[in-house]
Amino acid sequence: MTLTTYFMEATYLIASILFVFSLKGMSHPETARRGMFMAEAGMFAAIVGTLVGTHIVTWVWIIAGLAIGSILGAWMAIWVPMTAMPQRTALSHAFGALAAALVGVGEFIVHASEMSAVTRSALGFEVMLGALTTTGSLIACGKLQGIIHGKPIQFRGQNAVNLLVFLTMVSSFVYFCIHPEAVAVFYTMLGVAFVFGIMLVIPIGSADMPVVMSLLNSYAGLASAATGFVLQNNVLIIAGTLDGFSGFILSVLMCKAMNRSITNVLFGGFGAVVAEATSNAGGVMREISLDDAAMQLAFANRVVFVPGYGLATAQAQHAVRELAELLESRGVSVKYAIHPVAGRMPGHMNVLLAEANVPYSSLYEMEQINPEFPSTDVAVVIGANDVVNPDARDNPKSLIAGMPILEVDRAKSVIVLKRGQGRGFSGLENPLFFKSCTSMLYGDAKATLSHLAQAVQRV
């Protein structure tokens, strides 16, 4: 080994250690930023180490790639609005996975003849996982952005077709591992994996996106880890594994928060289920005037806001914070209740509210806030539906039975801000809306909230 190789390996070791420390910093908002600086330093060291330690001769492609990537990346980092975070994250999973897949294909072109069977299987795994994550994430991104309809796309015999695609992919993988000279099989596997990624995500509805995002995150990480096996590079294995496990842990948490298994999310096509009149209209929805609602809020002692995806679509995070501040200045205690799967990705609501300057100490998780609802005067539900559906708790026949919910129905009164009278994404009837303590405020959440704030000022 030459001196530069030692230097390179040293930077990789440093990078690995810094990556672990940076994730440790994530355990608290106070230390998280410092942690990220460590990760950035680690990344920088690893890049410099690579450029010094490997025999790079052609700089054109590298400089072009780094320049274009930096410009696009910086543009994203500065201009992407917080409401678009789920799409952006899906897109970045696609990019990461694509990079892994391409590196795999490149390795195949250059070194295929000299690879052992073990390396080939790692390579096949990398390319397969990378390719299916790329297209899968692009579909997820399209759904979140609204380019592709958010409703699940399903057809008869879908699972059979998927199974066929999957088996074709796996059998080409196995064949490639045994017969390295089969170039056509390798590219077949690549192509089929791209198709499989699409097939995997199209039948999944937007409401299940938190799970899908976490899974794709996990796949993208594992594809990177496989790259590490192919290149015999430990820092790639470590970083990829950390990413893969983070995604895996998040998927498990999200599934738990919906009381569903991963298989059910992937193959159940949840959103397509047409409501089978589980517990139908046990009354009428009562509309409330802005002034009455403002009165209720202004004279309450404890108010809890429950944000959902509707808050994000209406971009109402600033409006809700203004209303909350107004109430707080009148001596009302205000809290925010965050359901783990509210929104379209893990932690989505927290980020939105943080953007609007809501201090994180007033954001409460489901387990913390649920015992407080009985002593809450007014719970304000903003564009959330299934996560506050009491059927999940009370009606064992409900499609979402067993899903843990925010128990807003136990509050003394509930105000629901909703765009229209339609059902939620899942198509389920929500008995909360028909309860006698519930009143409805229809309209765009942002406009309604700022009108409410004005009305509170007049009280």
Place this chain on the structure above:
Amino acid sequence: MNPAVLIASVYVFALAAFLGYQVISRVPPLLHTPLMSATNAISGISLIGSLVLAGSAHYPLGAHILGFVAVTTSTINVVGGFGLTDRMLKMFGKRKPDQKAVAK
């Protein structure tokens, strides 16, 4: 691949998985979105694989081009990922003690 290297790699993988599980399960739900964005940026380390592909001697042009695309997408992830994570974390850093005092 020689077996000793493979075994060492599997060790690294297993230990990283264990460490990842320990560290990441302590991250509060509050920070799940920044976590996802951060791990994404970190796994942009595949950039170093792409660099080798894009710039090594005696590689065919096809490999260089694949490498170039991979360098571009992973740089987007690294720069964009770290940038966005920092932007998010900055928002969580802001505290307003005066406001809290009013609330109590």
